[in-house]
Amino acid sequence: MAKFETPLLDDLEKGPWPSFVTDIKRQAKTKPELEDLLGQLELSYKDKETHWKHGGIVGVFGYGGGVIGRYSDMPEKFPGVAHFHTVRVNQPSGLYYSSAYLRQIMEMWERRGSGLTNMHGSTGDMVLLGTQTDQLEEIFWELTHDMNTDLGGSGGNLRTPSCCLGMSRCEYACIDAQNICHDMTQTYQDELHRPAFPYKFKIKVSGCPNDCVAAIARSDFAIIGTWRDDIRIDQAAVQGYVKGELTPNAGAHSGRDWGKFDIVKEVINLCPTKCMSWDGNALKIDNKECTRCMHCINVMPRALRPGVEKGCSILCGAKAPILEGQRLATLIVPFMKMEPPYDECKELLNKVLDWWMEHGKNRERIGELIGRVGMREFLKAAELKAIPQMVKEPRSNPYIFWEEADVPGGWERDLAAFRKKHPL
Amino acid sequence: MAYDPKNPMKDRITDIGPRHYEEFMPPVIKKNFGKWLYHEILEPGVLMHKAESGDEVYTVRVAAARLMSVELIRDALNIADKHCEGYIRWTTRNNIEFMVDNKSKLEPLKADLKANPMFPIGGTGAGVTNIVHTQGWVHCHTPAIDASGIVKAVMDDLFKHFQSMDLPAQVRIALACCLNMCGAVHCSDIAILGFHRKPPFVQHDLISSICELPLAIAACPTGAIKPATVDGKKSVSVNGPRCMFCGNCYTMCPAMPLMDAEGDCVVIMVGGKISNRISAPKFSKVVIPALPSTPPRWPETVAAIRNILEVYAKNANKYERLGEWAERIGWERFFEKCNLPFDVKTIDDYTLAYDTLRTTTQFKFS
Numbered sequence: 001m002a003k004f005e006t007p008l009l010d011d012l013e014k015g016p017w018p019s020f021v022t023d024i025k026r027q028a029k030t031k032p033e034l035e036d037l038l039g040q041l042e043l044s045y046k047d048k049e050t051h052w053k054h055g056g057i058v059g060v061f062g063y064g065g066g067v068i069g070r071y072s073d074m075p076e077k078f079p080g081v082a083h084f085h086t087v088r089v090n091q092p093s094g095l096y097y098s099s100a101y102l103r104q105i106m107e108m109w110e111r112r113g114s115g116l117t118n119m120h121g122s123t124g125d126m127v128l129l130g131t132q133t134d135q136l137e138e139i140f141w142e143l144t145h146d147m148n149t150d151l152g153g154s155g156g157n158l159r160t161p162s163c164c165l166g167m168s169r170c171e172y173a174c175i176d177a178q179n180i181c182h183d184m185t186q187t188y189q190d191e192l193h194r195p196a197f198p199y200k201f202k203i204k205v206s207g208c209p210n211d212c213v214a215a216i217a218r219s220d221f222a223i224i225g226t227w228r229d230d231i232r233i234d235q236a237a238v239q240g241y242v243k244g245e246l247t248p249n250a251g252a253h254s255g256r257d258w259g260k261f262d263i264v265k266e267v268i269n270l271c272p273t274k275c276m277s278w279d280g281n282a283l284k285i286d287n288k289e290c291t292r293c294m295h296c297i298n299v300m301p302r303a304l305r306p307g308v309e310k311g312c313s314i315l316c317g318a319k320a321p322i323l324e325g326q327r328l329a330t331l332i333v334p335f336m337k338m339e340p341p342y343d344e345c346k347e348l349l350n351k352v353l354d355w356w357m358e359h360g361k362n363r364e365r366i367g368e369l370i371g372r373v374g375m376r377e378f379l380k381a382a383e384l385k386a387i388p389q390m391v392k393e394p395r396s397n398p399y400i401f402w403e404e405a406d407v408p409g410g411w412e413r414d415l416a417a418f419r420k421k422h423p424l
Numbered sequence: 425m426a427y428d429p430k431n432p433m434k435d436r437i438t439d440i441g442p443r444h445y446e447e448f449m450p451p452v453i454k455k456n457f458g459k460w461l462y463h464e465i466l467e468p469g470v471l472m473h474k475a476e477s478g479d480e481v482y483t484v485r486v487a488a489a490r491l492m493s494v495e496l497i498r499d500a501l502n503i504a505d506k507h508c509e510g511y512i513r514w515t516t517r518n519n520i521e522f523m524v525d526n527k528s529k530l531e532p533l534k535a536d537l538k539a540n541p542m543f544p545i546g547g548t549g550a551g552v553t554n555i556v557h558t559q560g561w562v563h564c565h566t567p568a569i570d571a572s573g574i575v576k577a578v579m580d581d582l583f584k585h586f587q588s589m590d591l592p593a594q595v596r597i598a599l600a601c602c603l604n605m606c607g608a609v610h611c612s613d614i615a616i617l618g619f620h621r622k623p624p625f626v627q628h629d630l631i632s633s634i635c636e637l638p639l640a641i642a643a644c645p646t647g648a649i650k651p652a653t654v655d656g657k658k659s660v661s662v663n664g665p666r667c668m669f670c671g672n673c674y675t676m677c678p679a680m681p682l683m684d685a686e687g688d689c690v691v692i693m694v695g696g697k698i699s700n701r702i703s704a705p706k707f708s709k710v711v712i713p714a715l716p717s718t719p720p721r722w723p724e725t726v727a728a729i730r731n732i733l734e735v736y737a738k739n740a741n742k743y744e745r746l747g748e749w750a751e752r753i754g755w756e757r758f759f760e761k762c763n764l765p766f767d768v769k770t771i772d773d774y775t776l777a778y779d780t781l782r783t784t785t786q787f788k789f790s
Contacts, residue, residue, distance in 0.1 A: 015580030027493035048685035090442030252549030255590035320605035
């Protein structure tokens with residue numbers, strides 16, 4: 001017999017999509033605090049308002065992030081969730097797990113927490129939902145000593161870097177996204193656990209321009225795999241697609257009859273730079289004009305592969321609209337080789353972080369700082385040379401903040417000599 | 425050895441980071457790392473990756489609610505133990521993937537997954553995959569709407585698109601329960617966003633004792649909060665017409681709550697994308713400024729999304745993402761085709777507004 005009637009939530013047990021209500025109800029049989037969670041959630045469904053209080057400052061000694069305080073605003077009615085803090089646990093790169101490791105975490109979380117999780121939080125961490133303050137140090141001890149893992153980031157610090165599955169199971173990956181992500185996470189442990197930044201900072205690594213981890217949309221420092229030589233072509237396989245022997249786009253469109261595959265309509269004419277041609281026998285690509293959008297490769301993965309001279313593009317400054325408006329990350333380095341220990345990349349990141357920590361205002365993301373003071377200041381700090389690849393188009397106003405050193409003769413002038421020529 | 429509360433720093437381990445990913449890779453993945461040739465989607469939710477070595481790995485993708493109990497995770501692990509040598513992975517969109525190294529192992533794995541309605545197979549190719557979302561009422565203090573419940577209602581309605589691949593391109597849906605947007609809803613084909621519409625209360629009798637007033641004042645991005653003295657006590661005043669309803673003041677000061685059952689609403693944004701394929705990544709655009717928040721099934725939101733998805737599916741070209749289609753036909757035509765009212769609220773008047781206004785005589789008559 002459930003502790004609370006939950007008619008509104010019960011409606012969400014119907015339908016084909018997995019029901020979190022059904023799941024939580026089953027878990028509540030052994031974790032009674034989840035009865036209170038369901039009771040409070042039902043009340044929110046009735047009131048159309050949350051019943052969680054503002055978070056308080058809780059955490060583990062020495063860390064400034066990784067735990068988020070959470071308290072019910074109706075603790076008498078729902079005592080099981082009076083204190084219901086969140087613990088963020090570092091995810092392994094690519095989100096692969098062994099059953100043994102996950103079972104260890106699950107056993108600990110059933111014993112020391114509510115038994116409820118998010119697999120995973122938006123940033124990438126495994127999120128353990130619902131525990132009490134006196135459990136936090138115990139949880140941290142078990143995570144670090146028994147499970148050899150650590151907490152994730154929260155607040156004004158580096159958030160746990162995340163990546164796509166990279167070379168582990170994707171033929172498009174141009175960089176070892178998992179290794180880069182793991183290496184960056186380990187290198188920047190201090191920045192991750194001890195907030196010293198104006199606001200959050202996210203690093204995300206995608207293996208190719210398809211960008212499955214959304215690095216370009218939501219990371220302050222986006223590392224996206226690319227190549228700079230020629231797309232590899234298997235002409236026989238191209239013929240295979242043209243003749244209908246191979247399924248275009250790896251079968252992604254097989255649920256509808258789109259008609260016979262038409263290479264001109266579906267590949268050549270959709271190429272954004274029109275750098276491809278098809279004469280009925282051979283596919284030609286003018287690789288110098290290619291901008292590596294991935295469309296042709298996505299459509300004909302058995303015929304086309306990225307080149308062999310691989311590396312990454314680095315883009316900086318993406319964020320959601322809060323506060324000063326949304327930003328996509330903008331290109332700062334067109335191509336960088338990415339071999340361990342990734343020193344060149346880290347040197348750049350260090351310069352960027354130093355500049356942001358010095359000039360960023362409280363709660364100002366790096367993209368907003370660049371917006372406020374301009375690319376000129378950013379490029380100076382990052383020691384990067386301005387190149388046309390950084391812009392969609394050059395500026396359309398001439399209001400250049402010239403510096404004295406750039407102007408012939410400098411700014412010091414002789415007024416008397418001027419007035420001799422141009423009397424007042 | 426265990427934690428000693430009297431001596432918390434003894435034998436403390438810190439800054440070790442996550443476990444190394446190589447520990448968790450199935451053998452066939454580890455062996456062929458970086459040596460994959462191509463992949464095929466054999467049927468909705470089932471992928472085959474071929475390696476240079478000739479090895480094949482078969483992946484079955486299933487949906488999961490992001491909110492999962494340890495018991496349900498154990499159910500998944502039992503299947504991984506039985507079929508997948510004890511390995512499992514999650515995707516960045518909250519799906520679970522089970523991998524086997526031989527085609528003969530595929531059908532027995534699928535049979536066990538199909539036996540559990542909590543693990544529906546799908547989420548690949550030109551369909552609707554799992555919704556990336558935030559916490560909502562189950563665990564957040566600033567949401568304008570729930571998250572898990574709306575996701576459940578929308579995906580129940582779009583379930584056939586999770587298990588089929590009959591759309592012009594993939595459709596990525598995301599939900600954020602307030603405008604802080606944990607996650608990338610600002611670049612999604614369809615974004616569901618919770619939004620407050622009433623400025624914060626100010627609890628004058630308590631605010632100076634529980635909040636740092638300068639922090640609350642400084643938190644406001646529009647400068648709408650000013651110091652004030654009310655009944656002889658230090659407090660703040662809020663300039664309602666300048667409020668953008670972001671809740672930053674509430675994050676700094678619990679005496680300034682802004683949630684309100686009547687005011688809080690659902691915003692629908694469409695046409696964003698992340699991939700660099702064909703066209704550049706794009707932001708999602710507001711096409712419905714407010715729908716009521718109506719638990720437990722949010723029928724207005726579900727119907728609005730279904731409508732946009734169906735019109736897109738009928739009209740877009742193969743490979744064309746929702747935003748690419750809308751740009752090709754023009755946004756004026758998008759509103760007409762989707763039968764959506766256009767209203768001054770849909771015209772941007774925030775920081776980047778000018779970029780979105782029409783600067784040409786070229787337009788289409790409605």
